[in-house]
Amino acid sequence: VSDPIVPAGNPGFLDRIKGRWNRFVNPEANQAGSLDHLRKLTPAPVFWMFGKTQSGKTSIIHSLTGADAAVIGNGFRPCTRSSRKFPFPTEEAPVLTFLDTRGLGEPGYDPAEDVAAFDKAAHLMIVTVRLRDFATGELREALAKIRKASRPRPVLLALTCLHEAYPQEQHPQPYPYEDVETGPDEVLKLAALHKQDFDGLFDRVVLIDLTKPEEGYEVPDYGAAALRSALLEMLPQAYRETLLRFETANDALKAQHLERVAPIIAGYCTLAATAGAIPIPGVDLLVLPGIQTKMIHALSGLSGNPERGTRFLEFTAALGLGVVARHAVRQVVKFVPYLGSAVGAGLAYASTYALGRAFVEYDQEVHAGHAPDPAAIKRMYDAELRQAESRWGKRE
Amino acid sequence: MNRLRLRILLIGIFFLAPVAFLMGAGAYHLWITGWGFAAWWPMAGSFLLAYYLAYRFTKRREPKLAAGTGTPDVPSYWTDRDREAWASVQSFSEHVPAPTTDEISDMNRYARDAQALAIRVTHHYRPHAKDPFSHLTLPEILACGELIAHDLARLVNKYVPGSHAITVNNFKQMRQAADWYERGRNAYWLVSALIDPVRAGLQIAATKAGLQTTFRQVQKNVVSWFYTAYLLELGRYLIELNSGRLKVGTRRYLELMELHEAPPADPDAPAGAASPPGARADAGRLVVAIVGPVKAGKSSLVNAIFGDELAGVDSLPLTPAATRYDLNTPGLQPLSIIDTAGFGQYGANDADVEAAIEVAAESDLLLVVVPARSAARQPEVEFLDRVTAGFAARPNLRMPPRVGVLSHIDALTPAMEWAPPYDWAEGNRTKEVSIREALIAAKETFGPRVDAFVPVCTAPGRAFGVEDGLLAAMAAKLPEARGVALLRTLHREAQVDRTKLVVEQAINAGREVLKAVFGKKP
Numbered sequence: 001v002s003d004p005i006v007p008a009g010n011p012g013f014l015d016r017i018k019g020r021w022n023r024f025v026n027p028e029a030n031q032a033g034s035l036d037h038l039r040k041l042t043p044a045p046v047f048w049m050f051g052k053t054q055s056g057k058t059s060i061i062h063s064l065t066g067a068d069a070a071v072i073g074n075g076f077r078p079c080t081r082s083s084r085k086f087p088f089p090t091e092e093a094p095v096l097t098f099l100d101t102r103g104l105g106e107p108g109y110d111p112a113e114d115v116a117a118f119d120k121a122a123h124l125m126i127v128t129v130r131l132r133d134f135a136t137g138e139l140r141e142a143l144a145k146i147r148k149a150s151r152p153r154p155v156l157l158a159l160t161c162l163h164e165a166y167p168q169e170q171h172p173q174p175y176p177y178e179d180v181e182t183g184p185d186e187v188l189k190l191a192a193l194h195k196q197d198f199d200g201l202f203d204r205v206v207l208i209d210l211t212k213p214e215e216g217y218e219v220p221d222y223g224a225a226a227l228r229s230a231l232l233e234m235l236p237q238a239y240r241e242t243l244l245r246f247e248t249a250n251d252a253l254k255a256q257h258l259e260r261v262a263p264i265i266a267g268y269c270t271l272a273a274t275a276g277a278i279p280i281p282g283v284d285l286l287v288l289p290g291i292q293t294k295m296i297h298a299l300s301g302l303s304g305n306p307e308r309g310t311r312f313l314e315f316t317a318a319l320g321l322g323v324v325a326r327h328a329v330r331q332v333v334k335f336v337p338y339l340g341s342a343v344g345a346g347l348a349y350a351s352t353y354a355l356g357r358a359f360v361e362y363d364q365e366v367h368a369g370h371a372p373d374p375a376a377i378k379r380m381y382d383a384e385l386r387q388a389e390s391r392w393g394k395r396e
Numbered sequence: 397m398n399r400l401r402l403r404i405l406l407i408g409i410f411f412l413a414p415v416a417f418l419m420g421a422g423a424y425h426l427w428i429t430g431w432g433f434a435a436w437w438p439m440a441g442s443f444l445l446a447y448y449l450a451y452r453f454t455k456r457r458e459p460k461l462a463a464g465t466g467t468p469d470v471p472s473y474w475t476d477r478d479r480e481a482w483a484s485v486q487s488f489s490e491h492v493p494a495p496t497t498d499e500i501s502d503m504n505r506y507a508r509d510a511q512a513l514a515i516r517v518t519h520h521y522r523p524h525a526k527d528p529f530s531h532l533t534l535p536e537i538l539a540c541g542e543l544i545a546h547d548l549a550r551l552v553n554k555y556v557p558g559s560h561a562i563t564v565n566n567f568k569q570m571r572q573a574a575d576w577y578e579r580g581r582n583a584y585w586l587v588s589a590l591i592d593p594v595r596a597g598l599q600i601a602a603t604k605a606g607l608q609t610t611f612r613q614v615q616k617n618v619v620s621w622f623y624t625a626y627l628l629e630l631g632r633y634l635i636e637l638n639s640g641r642l643k644v645g646t647r648r649y650l651e652l653m654e655l656h657e658a659p660p661a662d663p664d665a666p667a668g669a670a671s672p673p674g675a676r677a678d679a680g681r682l683v684v685a686i687v688g689p690v691k692a693g694k695s696s697l698v699n700a701i702f703g704d705e706l707a708g709v710d711s712l713p714l715t716p717a718a719t720r721y722d723l724n725t726p727g728l729q730p731l732s733i734i735d736t737a738g739f740g741q742y743g744a745n746d747a748d749v750e751a752a753i754e755v756a757a758e759s760d761l762l763l764v765v766v767p768a769r770s771a772a773r774q775p776e777v778e779f780l781d782r783v784t785a786g787f788a789a790r791p792n793l794r795m796p797p798r799v800g801v802l803s804h805i806d807a808l809t810p811a812m813e814w815a816p817p818y819d820w821a822e823g824n825r826t827k828e829v830s831i832r833e834a835l836i837a838a839k840e841t842f843g844p845r846v847d848a849f850v851p852v853c854t855a856p857g858r859a860f861g862v863e864d865g866l867l868a869a870m871a872a873k874l875p876e877a878r879g880v881a882l883l884r885t886l887h888r889e890a891q892v893d894r895t896k897l898v899v900e901q902a903i904n905a906g907r908e909v910l911k912a913v914f915g916k917k918p
Contacts (some may be wrong), residue, residue, distance in 0.1 A: 052772035104772075133767075135689040135740025135775060164769070164807050167855060168814045197741070214826060216812030 035092070035271075035290060042274040043238035046097040046121050047231075048153075050143065051128030052104060056160030059210035060126060061086065061098050063224045064231075065263065066250065076100060080117045082109060089263030090298060093271045093291070095246045097121075104142060111142045115149045124154055124234055127202060130161040131190050136197060143201050154234045157202035158227065159191055162209040163217065171222045177207040178226060206230045242270055248391055249353060258360060261299055265356035268295035269349045269388075276348025288348055292355050299356060303363050312362050316355070319378050350388035357384040433595050440602060447610035451617060473656065473879025477791045478635050481520040485631030488513055492627065494620035510630055517634040532637065539646045540637040547629055639792050641883070643890035656882045681722070681732045682877050684870070685755045685796075688765030689775060690738030690748075693803035696854040697765060698735050700862045718755050729874060734759065740775045749779060756783045760877040760884070761870065762798045764846055768805045768834045773841050780845040792887055796880045797873040800849040801866060802838055805831050806858060816860045820851055847873065 047064075049057045061072050065088045072086060079085040082103025087094035099118055103109040127143060129136055147155065163171065165186045176183040177191075187207070195205060208223030232240050246266045253262035268291055275287045293313060300309030358381040365372040426432040470482055492509055499505045514528035522531060529537060588596035636642050642649060686694045698721060723731045736755050739748040756762055762783075766776060780798070787795040806814050808830040820831035831851050838849050850869045852861040 052770075054769065054771040130770070132691055133770060134691045135738070135772075137740055137742040138775070161769070161807075163811055164804070167806050167858075168812055170812070211811065212809065214810055216810040 035287070035294075038271055038274050038287065038291075039092075039094070041278075042271055043236075043242045044095050044097060044270065045123050045235055045239040045243055046099065046118075048099045048101070048118055048122035048125045049128065050101055050104070050125055050139075050146075051158075052130075052133070052139065055128040055130050055133070056158065056208070056210060057098075057100060057126075057128050059160070060128065060158065060208075060227065061088075063210050063221055063227065065089070065096060066254075066259065067263070080113050083114050083117070089267045092294060092298070093264075093267035095242065095263070095267045095270050101142075104139060109138070109142055111146050111149075115146055119150050119153075122153060123236065123239055124156065124231065126156050126158055126231075127198075128158045128160055129194060129198075130164065131159045131187065131194070131207075132161065132164045134193070134197070136194075140198060140201060143198075147201055154204070155202040156230055156234060157194070157198055157205040159194055159205065159207045160209065162187055162207055162222070163211070163215075165190055170218055171209060173219070175223055175226065177223070183207075204230055204234065245273070245349070245392075246270060249388075252387075252391070253357070261302060261356070261360055264298050264302065265295065265353060265360075268292070268298070268356065269352045272352035273345040273349035277345035288352075292352055295352065295356055296359050299359050300363070303367070305363075305366075308363060308366060309359070312359050315362065315372070315374070315377075316358070319374055319381075346389055346392040349392055350385050353388040354381045354385035357381070436599060440599075444610065447614060450614045451610055471879070472875055473794065473882045474635075475639070475791060475794045475883070477520060478639055481517050481635050481638070482631065484516055484520060485513065485628065485635070488516055489624050489627040489631070494616065495623055496616075496619075506626070509627065513627060513631055514634055517631060517638055521638040528634075533643070535645065536637055536640075536642045539642040539649065540633045542646045543636070543642070543649070544629055544633050547633075548626065640890060641792075641886045644886055648889065649886070652882060652885060656878055681730050682761060682874065682881055683732050683734060683759045684761045684763060684877075685718075685734045685736060685752075685759035686763045686765060687736050687752045687756055687779065688738060688801075688803075689740040689767070689770075692738055692765040692767050693801075693854050694735055694738060694765050696856070697763070697801060697803065697852070697862075698733060699856070700852070700854040700859045701733065701867075718751065729878070739779065749775075749782075752779065753782055753786065756796070757786050758884075760796050760881040761873055762796050763801050763866075763870075764798055764842075765801045765803050766838060767807075768802045768831070768838075768851065769807045771837070773838075777842065777845065780842070784845070793883050794880045797876045798846045799866070799869050799873055800838060800842060800846040802831075802834060802849055802851040803854060805834070805851045805860070806853045806855060808834055814853075814858055816853075816858075818860070 049060070051057050058069055058072050061067065062069060065072075067075070067088060075086045075088065076084045077086075077091075079099065083099060083101045086098040086100065088096045088098070099114075099122055101109075101111070101114055103111075103114070125146070127139075129139070143155075163169075166184055172183055177187075181188060191205070191207060206223065206227050208227050209217070210222070210224060211217050211220050213220055232243065235243065246263075249266035249269055250262045253259070253265060272288060272291050275291060296309045296313055297306065300306050300312070358377050361380050362372045362377055423432075426435050470479060474482070492512075495502075495505055511528070515525075518525045518528040518531075525531060585596060585600050588599070633642075636649075644652070686697060688694050701723065702721065718734050718736045721733045721735070723733055734755055736752045737748045739752050742748065764776065764780065766773060784795060787793060805818075808827060810826055810830075813827055815827075818825070818828050818831060820828050820835070823829075835849050835851060839846075842849075848869050850861060850865045852866055853859060854862065
């Protein structure tokens with residue numbers, strides 16, 4: 001929602017006063033601006049996926065996010081002329097963002113435009129190459145140009161589709177490529193050849209084989225653990241934490257069979273944590289209700305009943321859930337430097353998480369035809385809040 | 397010879413004499429009994445029907461008629477430019493007015509149309525040429541004339557009965573005979589009219605209305621059929637002339653054509669003898685080039701075709717340059733298979749791409765090996781586009797047919813499974829569906845750049861689709877490949893001959909000069 005009265009041409013003095021007033025009485029407009037700002041502040045990792053089609057980019061995204069191939073495919077939107085991006089789980093509150101260079105397969109691809117667009121945004125480059133694909137000349141040419149333009153960004157070389165080196169055989173167990181160079185000769189020989197080809201173009205190499213269940217492998221996510229630890233080691237500290245927190249929230253919700261909503265709740269929690277961490281009292285007062293409202297709308301949209309979200313918000317307002325409950329405490333804490341931001345962030349994170357979880361409970365009750373019991377929802381909210389807070393504390 | 401003719405004549409006379417007598421006696425009897433008038437009508441009707449059918453059967457003046465009578469259908473080796481020129485020849489032959497019976501023996505008429513047709517054909521090859529012959533060499537034109545004469549002679553021998561004995565005088569006498577027949581018939585009418593004016597008048601009217609017109613129509617059809625055949629024949633050789641294929645001379649041209657139509661089958665050369673790279677196959681062997689990205693399975697394909705370890709298959713890209721292998725399969729024309737170095741390891745402009753393009757430009761059939769699992773096919777598409785552009789720049793050659801080989805199908809979903817045979821065209825097993833989908837995707841990506849795709853697995857011990865699938869697809873493309881080879885041979889020999897000839901002529905001229913200077917043989 002933008003300012004309702006913005007006359008064309010040069011705004012006069014009165015108009016400017018009016019604009020200020022409108023923004024003051026219309027917090028939505030205010031929040032939108034802040035949310036944008038928050039998104040920029042949130043240390044959400046951005047991965048630059050770089051590889052030919054079918055070299056395993058989607059499987060890596062799937063392995064990191066848990067999203068289906070179809071969701072990933074539909075989630076991508078055009079970014080530059082030769083690239084696209086996939087903000088996960090939503091564009092509004094992304095935890096992870098993936099950039100994909102589509103132009104790579106086209107003749108005469110010049111990465112200059114992508115470098116200009118991604119240079120500041122992307123934290124890590126994941127170069128995917130199928131183990132048996134040696135037609136990598138053009139890929140390396142483009143990579144060398146990007147590398148030259150911005151040397152400090154780490155590059156992870158992911159060699160994929162290992163099974164093509166040992167057709168119709170199961171993967172060697174346990175995963176042998178962790179640090180010692182052992183494993184089937186054929187794989188090691190091909191990997192060495194790739195390392196030689198990509199010499200000076202990567203910082204780390206990881207061997208993975210993420211296959212669909214129908215391929216018939218006993219371990220469909222072969223090397224996923226090695227990939228994850230490589231990524232965590234290569235990411236800057238703050239981004240690493242975001243990734244870990246996202247995983248924790250995701251895992252907690254997955255344990256309750258809530259895979260579908262998990263990433264969305266985790267995404268808004270991350271955003272809320274960023275808002276809570278801003279060490280100025282009162283900033284989050286305006287922003288947090290907005291984030292939580294948006295989360296509820298996103299969740300109710302996902303369940304197919306947008307109006308259910310609105311009813312839930314009225315329901316919670318009556319119960320005093322959400323940010324309002326511990327608001328006073330948080331504002332006091334914020335005056336203490338360092339500690340303040342951490343506790344503020346933890347609270348913002350935990351309350352958002354608990355509210356999301358409570359909505360899911362509410363939604364399920366309504367869906368089953370029951371009238372939600374306010375006391376039960378309140379109990380659940382409190383329990384989830386405590387758990388989330390304790391999880392946050394462990395990470396500190 | 398004359399004695400033989402006399403004997404045949406005698407036998408003929410004695411054989412036909414009773415029939416002639418019966419004819420006369422019968423006619424006399426009909427006249428005596430007065431049945432003549434009644435009997436005349438069915439006879440006239442029968443004649444009319446015969447003429448009408450002759451007219452119907454000879455009426456179609458389509459190229460088909462001519463094609464079936466000595467001028468073969470468009471030769472398979474013709475290039476696109478040749479085909480365009482041929483379409484122009486056909487439209488000319490359809491639109492030129494058919495000559496009258498008098499014009500058929502008028503040489504000027506032939507010359508005039510030949511000139512017009514020659515200009516027309518020449519413009520397809522040299523759009524700015526003012527006259528049809530100035531850019532051609534004398535031997536070429538002579539060869540063209542010789543070949544047309546050769547073919548027309550064959551045509552006439554085959555379709556004009558007794559033509560081997562007909563001289564030009566005979567031809568003129570035959571026309572006179574036709575005139576005499578006309579005169580004789582008029583005399584008959586005159587006599588009949590004196591005897592029975594009413595009946596004769598009726599008969600004359602019927603003959604003039606029915607029989608005569610139909611007879612003239614038949615005559616016209618035959619003339620125009622002959623003329624169309626002549627024009628198409630002429631057009632065909634004008635195309636051969638303008639495309640430079642007659643430069644090798646009549647004899648060599650006919651030799652190569654014969655070889656093209658009936659290729660030598662399976663000489664007992666040892667199979668799979670590797671020759672040094674760069675050596676082109678000897679005449680009569682077709683050259684099959686295997687191209688594709690690095691590690692696509694080209695060398696293992698060679699191994700699978702030959703059935704034993706030949707190319708030293710290793711998982712490292714070993715092949716340094718192109719290697720040639722000779723393949724002799726019973727029932728198949730002997731082939732030379734050239735295994736090229738895979739491209740793409742060093743970018744789009746690397747030396748491997750150039751080398752592969754060079755090999756492709758010299759081959760008669762291209763096997764484009766594409767890994768089934770790879771979706772990034774831009775380098776291969778670009779490669780084929782470059783080869784196509786190379787051939788577009790040399791319109792007297794033809795682009796070799798392309799057979800796509802979808803390799804590594806064992807890696808398709810489910811990757812763990814390999815239980816051939818797979819019925820990928822119809823089957824419903826997951827692997828079969830995967831193969832089918834991979835084929836569709838490959839066809840979409842390559843479009844007309846590749847004529848047909850064959851899925852294969854070439855891994856040792858797991859070979860599938862090579863003998864029944866790939867070799868069959870290659871065999872289907874062999875006629876086209878032979879055409880490509882023919883054009884290449886004609887083109888190359890013409891170049892070589894020309895150089896050789898100039899050198900020989902120079903030596904001869906030098907000898908003459910020496911002779912003149914020293915006054916004796918050097």
